[in-house]
Amino acid sequence: MRSTTILAVRRNGETVVGGDGQVTMGSSVVKHSAKKIRRLYEGKVLVGFAGSAADGMALVDRLERKLEEFRGNLLRACVELAKDWRMDKYLRRLEALLLAVDKERMLLISGSGDIIEPDEPVLGIGSGGDFARSAALALYRNTDMSAEEIVREALKIASEICIYTNSNFVIEKL
Numbered sequence: 001m002r003s004t005t006i007l008a009v010r011r012n013g014e015t016v017v018g019g020d021g022q023v024t025m026g027s028s029v030v031k032h033s034a035k036k037i038r039r040l041y042e043g044k045v046l047v048g049f050a051g052s053a054a055d056g057m058a059l060v061d062r063l064e065r066k067l068e069e070f071r072g073n074l075l076r077a078c079v080e081l082a083k084d085w086r087m088d089k090y091l092r093r094l095e096a097l098l099l100a101v102d103k104e105r106m107l108l109i110s111g112s113g114d115i116i117e118p119d120e121p122v123l124g125i126g127s128g129g130d131f132a133r134s135a136a137l138a139l140y141r142n143t144d145m146s147a148e149e150i151v152r153e154a155l156k157i158a159s160e161i162c163i164y165t166n167s168n169f170v171i172e173k174l
Contacts, residue, residue, distance in 0.1 A: 005128030005158045005165040006048035008101050010121035011147040017046040018151040021168035041067040050126030051096030074102045086113040097125045128162030
């Protein structure tokens with residue numbers, strides 16, 4: 001999936017999610033300042049998406065309804081969303097990945113029914129996600145940088161490597 005870069009890091013009680021702003025169509029950049037991170041459930045949950053913007057937004061809307069239904073229980077809401085996403089004919093066609101975090105959990109949700117919580121509190125999605133995650137893990141393990149500093153520096157590194165990632169970052173904190 002060629003899309004974007006979304007990265008989440010948790011350190012010292014602070015959870016930070018950042019993403020770039022580039023939108024591409026084929027081999028052209030059509031927007032530099034898209035916001036691919038949303039606050040849900042009274043600002044207690046951050047969600048980032050990678051992939052088709054319309055598909056990502058549709059999934060974010062559905063996750064928001066699930067969070068309301070399950071009173072902010074992120075894991076339960078994500079499990080129910082993943083079940084719907086995998087079983088519903090319309091949802092199965094959506095091409096996106098979600099990264100969702102609250103104060104306790106950090107989850108990757110996919111249309112194949114995956115709900116993955118990383119071993120370490122660093123998670124990345126999108127075409128630059130592996131670059132950003134690798135840089136963030138190195139910074140997390142070998143420095144005393146804050147979660148926000150790690151996200152910012154790792155996204156910068158990813159933007160220098162991945163052609164689908166730019167350096168117009170949106171960073172949100174919990």
